Amino acid sequence: MRFIAPALVLLVAAFLLPLLYVVYLSFGGSSPSLEKYAAIATEPLYRQVLLNSVYISVVSTGLTLLLGYPIAYHLEAQPPRRRTVLMILVLMPFWTSILVKSFAFTVILGKSGIINSFLQWATGMEGHLPMLFNRFGVVVGMTHFLLPFMVFTVLASLLTQGPELRRAANVMGATRLTIFWRIIFPLSLPGVMAGILICMIMSMAMFITPALLGGRGDLMISNLVEFHVRDTLDWEMASALAVCLLAITGVFCIGIARVRGGQLFGEEG
Amino acid sequence: MAEMVRLDGITKAYGETVALHPTDLSIREGEFVTLLGPSGSGKTTLLNLIAGSTAPSAGEIWLKGRDVTQVPANRRELGMVFQNYALFPHMTVAQNVAFPLTLRRRPRAEIRREVMRALELVHLPHVAKRKPRELSGGQQQRIAIARSLVYNPSLILMDEPLGALDRKLREALQFEIKKLHEELRMTVLYVTHDQEEALTMSNRICLMNEGRMEQVAPPQEMYFRPATEFAAGFLGVSNIIRVAVEGRGAIRVGERFALSGVPGLTAAPGEVVPVMIRPEAIRLAAGSAAENVLEAEVEDVVFLGGVTNLVVRTGQGERFTVRQLTRRSDAGWQGGMPVSLSFDASDVVPLNGAAPQ
Numbered sequence: 182m183r184f185i186a187p188a189l190v191l192l193v194a195a196f197l198l199p200l201l202y203v204v205y206l207s208f209g210g211s212s213p214s215l216e217k218y219a220a221i222a223t224e225p226l227y228r229q230v231l232l233n234s235v236y237i238s239v240v241s242t243g244l245t246l247l248l249g250y251p252i253a254y255h256l257e258a259q260p261p262r263r264r265t266v267l268m269i270l271v272l273m274p275f276w277t278s279i280l281v282k283s284f285a286f287t288v289i290l291g292k293s294g295i296i297n298s299f300l301q302w303a304t305g306m307e308g309h310l311p312m313l314f315n316r317f318g319v320v321v322g323m324t325h326f327l328l329p330f331m332v333f334t335v336l337a338s339l340l341t342q343g344p345e346l347r348r349a350a351n352v353m354g355a356t357r358l359t360i361f362w363r364i365i366f367p368l369s370l371p372g373v374m375a376g377i378l379i380c381m382i383m384s385m386a387m388f389i390t391p392a393l394l395g396g397r398g399d400l401m402i403s404n405l406v407e408f409h410v411r412d413t414l415d416w417e418m419a420s421a422l423a424v425c426l427l428a429i430t431g432v433f434c435i436g437i438a439r440v441r442g443g444q445l446f447g448e449e450g
Numbered sequence: 451m452a453e454m455v456r457l458d459g460i461t462k463a464y465g466e467t468v469a470l471h472p473t474d475l476s477i478r479e480g481e482f483v484t485l486l487g488p489s490g491s492g493k494t495t496l497l498n499l500i501a502g503s504t505a506p507s508a509g510e511i512w513l514k515g516r517d518v519t520q521v522p523a524n525r526r527e528l529g530m531v532f533q534n535y536a537l538f539p540h541m542t543v544a545q546n547v548a549f550p551l552t553l554r555r556r557p558r559a560e561i562r563r564e565v566m567r568a569l570e571l572v573h574l575p576h577v578a579k580r581k582p583r584e585l586s587g588g589q590q591q592r593i594a595i596a597r598s599l600v601y602n603p604s605l606i607l608m609d610e611p612l613g614a615l616d617r618k619l620r621e622a623l624q625f626e627i628k629k630l631h632e633e634l635r636m637t638v639l640y641v642t643h644d645q646e647e648a649l650t651m652s653n654r655i656c657l658m659n660e661g662r663m664e665q666v667a668p669p670q671e672m673y674f675r676p677a678t679e680f681a682a683g684f685l686g687v688s689n690i691i692r693v694a695v696e697g698r699g700a701i702r703v704g705e706r707f708a709l710s711g712v713p714g715l716t717a718a719p720g721e722v723v724p725v726m727i728r729p730e731a732i733r734l735a736a737g738s739a740a741e742n743v744l745e746a747e748v749e750d751v752v753f754l755g756g757v758t759n760l761v762v763r764t765g766q767g768e769r770f771t772v773r774q775l776t777r778r779s780d781a782g783w784q785g786g787m788p789v790s791l792s793f794d795a796s797d798v799v800p801l802n803g804a805a806p807q
């Protein structure tokens with residue numbers, strides 16, 4: 182108790198109290214009302230932004246899984262030394278500011294960016310592929326940001342499997358493909374679910390990527406919060422949106438925990 | 451009986467380090483062969499080579515008359531039991547045992563029947579619907595054994611299967627594995643570093659040391675006629691001494707103790723050779739009056755219940771361990787007591803390849 186006290190004080194002072202204040206504000210502060218929540222529920226703008234958030238998060242997380250799982254699988258098969266080097270490579274983008282990365286994407290995806298210039302030169306096509314300031318740009322940027330989280334979560338669960346089960350299956354007559362689908366993949370599902378959870382939470386609250394790479398139609402909840410805090414100074418609305426985001430993420434967490442605890446994915450500890 | 455496994459000069463090297471020197475071995479159908487040796491002796495390497503988990507650097511592996519040196523593990527039709535069970539945690543016991551059968555696309559009814567039969571063989575039909583981690587270590591290993599034999603593989607490899615179990619359970623399972631081997635006429639290649647396990651279970655023991663086969667023999671022969679100092683020292687307690695050869699089959703052990711008619715002694719007169727005498731073959735008498743004995747002094751007495759171990763020291767400074775059945779009247783052995791040792795020529799085992807083949 183004595184040792185966690187400082188951390189506890191910090192958490193309460195810097196995290197719990199502000200959070201409670203946000204909840205308090207969202208319900209109208211000193212003159213309590215449900216006005217802001219009613220607005221979120223009825224006004225089309227808010228519903229659209231909510232849908233945007235969910236859509237972008239789901240697509241990005243799905244893509245991250247499709248790209249990240251093979252990477253994690255490959256890393257797991259490497260000898261420890263080589264794996265460490267490759268893990269550093271995966272981590273590299275992690276060390277770069279997300280702002281810098283997003284600007285880098287404008288150079289790559291832009292109207293006269295690397296890809297469009299190459300396509301124009303190679304195919305002689307007129308105009309360009311719209312890849313920036315739209316949903317495509319947001320999803321690319323977000324997937325790029327989320328990838329390390331997925332890779333490391335899945336890798337951790339693959340590494341706990343050890344080689345014996347695969348060897349056993351192999352000696353019993355299983356091919357590599359069978360071993361993957363019947364042993365490795367089912368056993369890695371807890372890691373996959375954890376990865377999905379982390380990516381969903383982070384992408385739902387993403388702010389910079391949609392702001393820099395998205396268009397007007399790609400606003401997400403966080404962008405709207407920022408808008409209300411800085412531009413309209415409607416802090417109550419901002420608080421209400423933040424509470425909604427928290428609630429959605431919370432429901433999602435509980436849902437995943439349910440699935441993981443249930444029969445569907447076994448009971449590996 | 452037909453030959454099940456044949457190894458021809460099989461070798462494994464990792465760069466400069468040789469894990470297994472060229473090795474030949476033949477295992478007959480229905481035989482229970484144990485690879486025995488300390489850790490790092492190459493026994494697991496040899497097992498992995500046969501399983502197909504590692505590729506040999508040289509040599510050939512034949513299974514049931516087929517050269518499988520280049521055949522991948524999943525097409526060698528082997529069964530394997532691992533020390534840590536290697537049961538699939540996300541499948542039930544029944545699914546685990548059914549796994550090798552589903553791979554072979556057997557009809558459903560047959561799979562169900564064979565799984566139940568295998569579970570009955572290991573006396574665990576009632577746990578079919580449970581998950582492996584709900585079972586004890588001994589039960590898990592029995593499930594793993596059921597899984598390894600359910601598809602009638604031509605050879606079952608067991609890699610220290612009882613290493614993770616406590617002593618009592620180990621003995622019970624030794625007995626069960628032995629019984630299964632006899633009932634089903636399975637061919638088993640068993641790896642262990644536990645000499646008792648090797649002695650109780652095997653038809654033949656293949657003793658390994660530093661990547662080489664030291665000796666291959668039935669347990670009795672391995673115990674009574676070890677060929678090398680390593681074999682004599684590894685199995686059981688042994689007294690290894692150097693003796694002078696005096697003539698054909700004749701040796702001198704001490705000033706007042708000489709023996710003739712030592713079996714299998716091929717060394718020429720004048721040579722000094724290592725020989726082994728088991729502690730239970732040595733006779734011990736108080737005092738030093740008798741003819742043709744080795745004079746010694748008791749150094750230590752270790753009472754073990756039914757048997758008593760005595761460490762005695764001869765005038766030449768050689769130490770012998772003597773094992774005697776404990777009798778009430780023997781309670782008088784004490785440190786410092788003068789004693790005389792003797793043993794029969796037939797209990798003297800010449801070492802370093804001097805043993806008869």
